[in-house]
Each structure stands twice: as C-alpha cells, then as structure tokens.
Amino acid sequence: MLPNDPTPLARREVRELQRYNAGLSSEQVAKRFGVSQIAKLGSNENPYGPSPQVGAAISSAMADSGLYPDAACSLLRDALSARLGVTPEQMVFGNGSEDLIAILCRVFLDHGDKLVTITPAFGLHTLYPHSLGAQVHAVPMLADGGFDIEGLIDALAVPPRMLMFSSPSNPVGSALSASQLEQILSALTPATLLVFDEAYYEYALASPGYPDVLTQLAEQQTPWIVLRTFSKAYALAGLRVGYGVVSSAALADLIDRLRTPFNVNRLAQVAALAALQDEAHLQAGLAATIRERERLNQALTEMGINVVPSLTNFLFFETDQPSAQLHETLLAYGVIVKPWLEPEYTCWTRVSIGSPDENDQFLAALSRSLRPPMIP
Structure with missing residues (x-):
C-alpha cells in the first residue's frame, strides 16, 4: 500500500x-x-x-569533531570584526549566507508584508519571502545591466518591510556606485530593513570606484545588514560559512533568536579562520x-x-x-x-x-x- x-x-x-x-x-x-x-x-x-592552510587547520581540528562547535564563532568573530572595523556584537554567522537570508525572512516577514528586490535575482531572495506569504515587488534591471535607481526609489515610496538585493548583482554581475547607493539610502525609512548581499565583495574590490559599503552604511540611521561569504573567493563552498555585519547589536540579537545554536560547524569555523589569514x-x-x-x-x-x-x-x-x-x-x-x-x-x-x-x-x-x- x-x-x-x-x-x-x-x-x-x-x-x-x-x-x-x-x-x-x-x-x-x-x-x-x-x-x-x-x-x-x-x-x-x-x-x-582553498588555501593549503585550510587543510592543515581541518586536520588539527578533527580530534575535537566529537564536540559541539563554538555557537558564537568567537575566534572567527574576533578576527573578522578587527579586520572590518566593527564591534564583535555586530557580527552574525550562518551555514552559508543563504542561511542568514532564510533567518532574516523568518524574523521580519509575515503574510502580506512587502519585499522589494531586483530582477533578475538570486533565487533565494524571492523564494524565501514567497514561502512566508510575503508580496515581492521586483524592479527590473536596465537594458545595459545597470540598476534602475529611479525604479527602486519609486518602489520605496510606500516603505516595504524589507529591501533585499545583491551588489555586485547575481546573476548580472554589475554593481552600484557610491552615489547610487547613497540615493537608495536616502530613500529608506526606519520601517524598512536593508539586506545588502555582497557575496562577491572580494572580486569587486579590484574594480576602480567600487564603493566602501560598510563605511557608507555606518552613517545610516535605518536598520541594515551586509551579507558576505567564504564560499566564493575563499573557496569554502563545501563547508558553508557565511556572515553578516549588522547595524546594531539589537538586530544581531533578533537574528540569533531564530538561528540554530550550532549552525556553523567546528571544521568550517577553523577552515574560515585559516583562509582569512592567507592573504x-x-x-x-x-x-x-x-x-x-x-x-x-x-x-x-x-x-x-x-x-x-x-x-x-x-x-x-x-x-x-x-x-x-x-x-x-x-x-x-x-x-x-x-x-x-x-x-x-x-x-x-x-x-x-x-x-x-x-x-x-x-x-x-x-x-x-x-x-x-x-x-x-
């Protein structure tokens, strides 16, 4: 039967x-x-x-693989916060950055809430909101692959619960300039959470004029989170380590309330730390x-x-x-x-x-x- x-x-x-x-x-x-x-x-x-140092770090950590990992990712947290010039309380960690995207959607989106994004888009930027019954307003990219700044600003006129997009864009590959980002930030109100997905940050840094997003956001009064990952430039896609820099410890606390306690495993943590140190x-x-x-x-x-x-x-x-x-x-x-x-x-x-x-x-x-x- x-x-x-x-x-x-x-x-x-x-x-x-x-x-x-x-x-x-x-x-x-x-x-x-x-x-x-x-x-x-x-x-x-x-x-x-990945860096050869990653393999050595994982081998050394294998003896402790029967123990739960550090739920706070303390060593990685301290290393990243020092490098980025933010407080350790502004860091959150996930099983890949998409884990954090899922958590953010569960924390902030309810049935009928509005999310603004772009199209074409990374699939999970729309899939997770749809799964919660949120309304997705996708602003098309311009014909040349650039961001439609006027379209995004118009979409923010009635403040959505969340604005989420990637820059550099996945799948298009283009990025916002500093002035374009400033225009978008000026249109935001405290009623909207900005989720700025910067998974391809390390690649973009080599391009002249790529904005220092964290510096621009540091002056922003509305809530925000910048997502980054060890999957791409650091070549740790199979180990799943993502992180976010948030506007306040209060935002980090909300995310941690729905984060599974050990969402970044022990081997992934030591691998990310080793990769970070091999510039x-x-x-x-x-x-x-x-x-x-x-x-x-x-x-x-x-x-x-x-x-x-x-x-x-x-x-x-x-x-x-x-x-x-x-x-x-x-x-x-x-x-x-x-x-x-x-x-x-x-x-x-x-x-x-x-x-x-x-x-x-x-x-x-x-x-x-x-x-x-x-x-x-």
Whole structure:
C-alpha cells in the first residue's frame, strides 16, 4: 500500500513554491552523457581551491569533531570584526549566507508584508519571502545591466518591510556606485530593513570606484545588514560559512533568536579562520579569476554575443536561443552552466569563471552549440 500524499497538509505558499535550481553535479553529468572531462561552471565556485592552510587547520581540528562547535564563532568573530572595523556584537554567522537570508525572512516577514528586490535575482531572495506569504515587488534591471535607481526609489515610496538585493548583482554581475547607493539610502525609512548581499565583495574590490559599503552604511540611521561569504573567493563552498555585519547589536540579537545554536560547524569555523589569514592565496586566486574573466568576456564579445561587464567571478550573456536549450546542448560537451529561467530573461545564461582549461572547453562547446547545422 502506498503512503498517503502529505502535500495537502503543507501550507499553500509551500505547495505553490518553485524548487530552487541548485544545478547538476559533475558526477550526474558524467553518468548521463558519458563524458569524462567536466567543466562545472554553473555555481560560481572557485576553481583554484582553498588555501593549503585550510587543510592543515581541518586536520588539527578533527580530534575535537566529537564536540559541539563554538555557537558564537568567537575566534572567527574576533578576527573578522578587527579586520572590518566593527564591534564583535555586530557580527552574525550562518551555514552559508543563504542561511542568514532564510533567518532574516523568518524574523521580519509575515503574510502580506512587502519585499522589494531586483530582477533578475538570486533565487533565494524571492523564494524565501514567497514561502512566508510575503508580496515581492521586483524592479527590473536596465537594458545595459545597470540598476534602475529611479525604479527602486519609486518602489520605496510606500516603505516595504524589507529591501533585499545583491551588489555586485547575481546573476548580472554589475554593481552600484557610491552615489547610487547613497540615493537608495536616502530613500529608506526606519520601517524598512536593508539586506545588502555582497557575496562577491572580494572580486569587486579590484574594480576602480567600487564603493566602501560598510563605511557608507555606518552613517545610516535605518536598520541594515551586509551579507558576505567564504564560499566564493575563499573557496569554502563545501563547508558553508557565511556572515553578516549588522547595524546594531539589537538586530544581531533578533537574528540569533531564530538561528540554530550550532549552525556553523567546528571544521568550517577553523577552515574560515585559516583562509582569512592567507592573504597571498586569496589575492592570487582573485587575480587569476579576473584575468580569465576579461579573456572570456572578450571571446564572447568577438563571437557577437551580448555579455554584461562583470565585477564578479561569472558572466551573464544572451543568445538567440532559450537558455534551457543551450544548457542541455552544452551538457553533452561536459560543460555545466546556469540557464536563467525568470520571465524576460529566458535567453540569458550565467557562466562561472573556471580555470583556463575549463574556460577553453566552454568556449569551444559554446561555439559548436551556436553554429548553424550543416545542410547536406
């Protein structure tokens, strides 16, 4: 006898929710298509791996893996607060920054509350609010990939409960300037929490004019949180360490009330601390990624493809075929990318910046995939 379907027991918002597209693993693609060389370029992972110091730190910590981790992430908290020039009480930690996004939505959003974001957007910026019954107002990016500042300000005229977006943008790759950020901050009131997702912060720092967001926000009277992660530039995606800098200890306290007590495990904490201390490895990986990003951008442009200039470790480009179709075609060549499925962006694709060999594999596969079929 088959068990009864539990779907009717779930909340309506969950029943109607679209599943987050986490992408395919290399193992899945290898098995399905029988290819041995995989270029996994769909999840914005760092192809150069973590600092060698990370492995040593994890090995040393293994003896204590039977003990619960430090719930306060004390050592990592102290190191980050000193580096960033904030108080330790302004730090919060999560099992990846998306853990903090989920917590923030549960703390601040209720059924019918309004959230303002941008589109195209990181999927969890809309998925979590929808799951709670919040109303999502998404402001489209401009045709050139820039932020629609006037549109965002108009959306804030009736203050929403939350304003949440990423800058640099995921998936577009563009970022706010200091003056644009100031315009948005001037439009905020204490009725709105600003969630500024800066997951690609380290990559963007190399770009002239990228704003010092924490310094600008330090003068802000309305509540805010800046989200960052060790998943990207520090190459710890598999260990899940995210953190946030908040406007006040009171905001940190609200987040901690719904945070699971041990949401950052012991090995992840020591790994993040070791990665933070190896500045040379970080900078070498950033430089290599930026060189490859510019090479890839030029190659796509020379192919006649519309690609948005990026401050991140990925590129967002448009072709004349649906991205889901292009994604399937590329899989046969062992190349994994991220097809974008939001309305109005279904011919756009996001590709991560991989190693030189992975990028060459992608370019060759893309060229074959876009080439018109030969007529016999």
